[in-house]
Amino acid sequence: MKTRDLVLTALFAAIIVVLGVIPPVQLGFIPVPIHAQSLGVMLAGVILGAKRGALAVLLFLLLAAIGLPVLSGGRGGLGVFVAPPAGYLVGFVPAAYVAGLVSERLVRAGQSGGRQIAGFFVAAALGGIVIDHLLGIVWLAQSTGMGFSKAFLGDLAFVPGDVLKAAIAALAARAVMVGYPLLPQRV
Amino acid sequence: MKALYVDRQTWQHRLPPRLKLIVLVTVSVAVFLLDRPLPLAIAALAGAACYFSAGMGLREALRRLIPALVTIVAVALFTLLFQSAAEAVTALLRLTALMLFAGAVTATVSITQFMDEITLAATPLEKAGLARAADIGLASALVVRFVPEILGRYEAISQAQAARGVRPRALATLMPLIILTLRDADSIAAAIDARGFRQP
Amino acid sequence: MDIRFNGAGARFAGRQVLEPLSLTLGERRIGIIGLNGSGKTTFARMINGQVPPTPGSVSVGGLDTVKDGRQVLGRVGFIFQNPQNQIILPIVKDDIAFGLKHRGLSKAETAAATEAVLARLGIAHLAERRAHELSGGELQLAALAAVLVTGPDWLILDEPTNQLDLKNRKRVAETIAALDQRLIVISHDLALVEDFERVLLFHEGRLAADDTPGKAIAHYREIAGA
Incomplete structure (x- = not known):
């Protein structure tokens, strides 16, 4: 890994930490908070690409695990990895990877702005919603014994918020691509 | 932190x-x-x-x-x-x-004890040529070092927008924050390489 | 210990940003001046091998900057323009000690060397401070300490007083003047280089003057129309 890639990965992990400073919104009926940190995860994938994006998220989770209060609301420690919403947290890594992989395939430099934004949106939604929520639901159902169908129903409450985040991620990714392109190009 | x-x-x-x-x-x-x-x-x-x-x-x-x-x-x-x-x-x-x-x-x-365990856990990866244990420590230190800088920058961007009469909005704050932060990567990487922190 | 440019130029994305030049640098105090984008930073970065020469070659004390890149890095310390991006560990003394990591020193030796360099620059009180809490002048001195601790022969400083107020400018200038190392200072602050032994002026990717400070600065004023 080149030093620049190492630094980009670390800086993005730091951006994800900073996004967590915005206080999370608690919805009463399901034990998962809504926070801008998952927006940071989508951004890591779509801006840095699959490998560096997933590594940035992994680094962020590593710092949380060793007891630094980097998660939204100043949380951290090993407890968050066994709590009911832990699947969403661990799912961040494959989420960023998939978002990056899809962006690398769908988005190219010569395309129109609209197509690039659409590509980034699909990528962010596939990674940040489909993959992350899938892992979230599996762990929620398993750890609490509430069963898949109820976990799925509860999860639906977070889909609209995350669709909004995927849209923000897509617009931001396109702007960053214009200002400072980093995404590895694949043909 | x-x-x-x-x-x-x-x-x-x-x-x-x-x-x-x-x-x-x-x-x-x-x-x-x-x-x-x-x-x-x-x-x-x-x-x-x-x-x-x-x-x-x-x-x-x-x-x-x-x-x-x-x-x-x-x-x-x-x-x-x-x-x-x-x-x-x-x-x-x-x-x-x-x-x-x-x-x-x-x-x-402690953080140091955790880092030691992580370094140990990373040894098989290092032997397989997949990762370098020292890089994990360096990357972690970089995050801790730059979180306060990025927070400061976030506040500066919000203030600059407020001064121009723009109500700070998520996207308008996020884009300059990310671009300015990632642009620093080049000079930080140059400093790391110039000081010989990483073994070739 | 001399730095030699043998027909060395620099190319970025197919464009020659620095025309090939040949010279030997052996003085203790050398200044580099020129407008923004004139090629002066590129020239400086070629000395420690950050920018490989195309065409030609650059050597420091007989070591080639491309082939012997690692040894050259040990001989040439580089202080970049943004001191805040050079302190890369959270605590000042850890950052300075980190530069000694691959030297095979014991913990006690590392701590002693760190303390010594901080004391020498008069910033012993910054040892335990967090890098993001430092002022511009403090950051510049801490970055200088982090490079000095590795004991380079040459020190290249890119705009060391650029972002500083008058008081800190004076402090940094005095600190730099007292160093034993051979110095190459890139600066828009002409007062900083006016008593140096030699000043190089770059203009539009070419070496436009290589002279005494008085003559080079006069030439620079003509070019800038000021």
Whole structure:
């Protein structure tokens, strides 16, 4: 890994930490908070690409695990990895990877702005919603014994918020691509 | 960033960090294999004994538990509502036991000890040529170093927008924040390479 | 210990940003001046091998900057324009000690060397401070300490007083003047280089003057129309 890639990965992990400073919104009926940190995860994938994006998220989770209060609301420690919403947290890594992989395939430099934004949106939604929520639901159902169908129903409450985040991620990714392109190009 | 490690010397601090991590993994597996309330209650009590003797003081200990307890109680209520009381109690005890053990390990293993364990765990990866253990430490230090800088930049961008009469909005703040931060990567990388921090 | 440019130029994305030049640098105090984008930073970065020469070659004390890149890095310390991006560990003394990591020193030796360099620059009180809490002048001195601790023969400083107020400018200038190392200072602050032994002026990717400070600065004023 080149030093620049190492630094980009670390800086993005730091951006994800900073996004967590915005206080999370608690919805009463399901034990998962809504926070801008998952927006940071989508951004890591779509801006840095699959490998560096997933590594940035992994680094962020590593710092949380060793007891630094980097998660939204100043949380951290090993407890968050066994709590009911832990699947969403661990799912961040494959989420960023998939978002990056899809962006690398769908988005190219010569395309129109609209197509690039659409590509980034699909990528962010596939990674940040489909993959992350899938892992979230599996762990929620398993750890609490509430069963898949109820976990799925509860999860639906977070889909609209995350669709909004995927849209923000897509617009931001396109702007960053214009200002400072980093995404590895694949043909 | 202030770590959640508690700098004291309790009996738990003196245990080898690796042992504590192994115990935590074992407990995590065990509580999911147990599904009767009595053994789970014993596990939760043992967890509480560890957690509250980890040296952080009652007030801090309770403060740290609140976010976790909120989710656990919510899950228990959810289970009570849709399933049975017995299942609600099982879920409550199981998750509480886990949170307490994990909280105790977090409070008694220092960042340095964790980094040593991670470096050790990364050795097979390093031998396989997949990652460099020293890079993990360097990357972690970079995050801790640059979080306050990025926060400062976030505040500066919000203020600049407010000064121009623009109400700070998520996207308008986020884009310059990301671009300016990532642009620093080149000069930071140049400084790291110029000082010979990384072995070729 | 001399730095030699043998027909060395620099190319970025197919464009020659620095025309090939040949010279030997052996003085103790050398200044580099020129407008923004004139090629002066590129020239400086070629000395420690950050920018490989195309065409030609650059050597420091007989070591080639491309082939012996690692040894050259040990001989040439580089202080970049943004001091905040050079302190890369959270605590000042850890950052300075980190530069000694691959030297095979004991913990006590590392701590002693760190303390010594901080004391020498008069910033012993910054040892335990967090990098993000430092002022511009403090950051510049801490970055200087982090490079000095590795004991380079040459020190290249890119705009060391650029972001500083008058008081800190004076402090940094005095600190730099007292160093034993051979210095190459890139600066828009002409007062900083006016008593140096030699000043190089770059203009539009070419070496436009290589002279005494008085003559080079006069030429620079003509070019800038000021």
